[in-house]
Amino acid sequence: CENDIEALLQAREFFDFLPLSNKEAVPERPTSDPYDRLEHSLDTLIPASAAQPYDxxxxxxxxxxxxxxxxIQPRHAANIICGFGRIEGKTVGVVANQPMVLAGVLDINSSKKAARFVRFCDAFNIPILTFVDVPGFLPGTSQEHNGIIKHGAKLLFAYAEATVPKITVITRKAYGGAYDVMASKHLRGDLNYAWPTAEIAVMGAKGAVEIIFRGLSTEEQAVKTKEYEDRFANPFVAASKGFVDEVIHPHSTRRRIALGLRKLRNKALENPWKKHDNIPL
Structure with missing residues (x-):
């Protein structure tokens, strides 16, 4: 009986975030939380070591x-987080990599989970907020044999097709193809921000140096790694190329997102006419 009551309460909370239909606006409820609230604790959230996780x-x-x-589905594919929150009282869908589980990599299950959630939000005109800290796709023959490329393409397709407002915040790692599919600017992301701790590159500096400068001594590799980080694995290089709109202070994340959603409130995007989409199945 207690389990049934808990399930009913969760269902009620879930439906509170949803519009009455796909033709209705997202629900809005009064809030006393200021849109420009600063969270200075976020400035020190990212660990100094790239190998150390955070929640x-x-x-x-x-x-x-x-x-x-x-x-949504907290125990399934926990390396990616999907759910609903509110900004200025209005519902937003949240997709985020979770560094605490499998270092936040994308695998088959997490790709399908996030793709389905993105399409759900788009169906009900719910803006999508994406937090990125992804070192890549999960390697291994099991993933390859079961079609990681095909399932990863589902997430790419879902973001590319979505016409709702899309705001992305890169907190730390954003490597390779996994970065591309996580609501990057290349997938028509509306506003893409990066924290100063963001590393936007094809792969990690250490791995890249070991491939490019194979045979160097440990000391020489350390020098080349630092050079790679300064030249490529930082958000300012990406910003200069237009891959992110702005590098922001972590403590101002909420304010930037709220202002971004205000700008995108009347977003109207029409895709080319087609009978239906051909999602990678």
Missing amino acids: MHEVIRKTVDEGEFFE
Whole structure:
């Protein structure tokens, strides 16, 4: 009986985030949480070591209204987080990599989970907020044999096709093809921000140097790694090429997202006419 009551309460909370139909606007409820609230704790959230994880839930809850976040399928494919929150009282869908689980990599299950959620949000005209910290796709023969490329393409397709407002914040790693499919500017992302700790590159500096400068001594590789990080694996290079709109302070993330959603409130995007899409199945 207690389980049934809990399930009913969760269902009620879930439906509170949804519009009455796909023709209705997202629900809005009054909030006392200022849109320009600053969260200075986010400035020190990212660990000094790139190998050390942190909890992406903390970023989400410190960004949305009053820390309220309703997660969808929290125990399935936990390396990606999907759920609903509110910004200025209005519902937003949140997709985020979770560094605490499998270092936040994308695999088959997480790609399908996120793709389905993105398409759900787009169906009900719910803006999508994406937090990125992804080192790549999960390697291994099991993933390859079961079609990681095909399933990863589902997430790419979902983001590319979505016509709702899309705002992306890169917190740390954004490597290779996994970065591309996570609502990058290349997939018609409307506003793409990066924290100063963001690393936007084909792959990690250490791995790249070991391939490009094979045979160098440990000391020489360390020098080349630092050079690679300065030249490529930082958000300012990406910003100069237009891959991100702006490098922002972590503590101002909520304010930037709120202002971005205001700008995109009347977004109207028409795709070329077609009978139906051909999603990679």
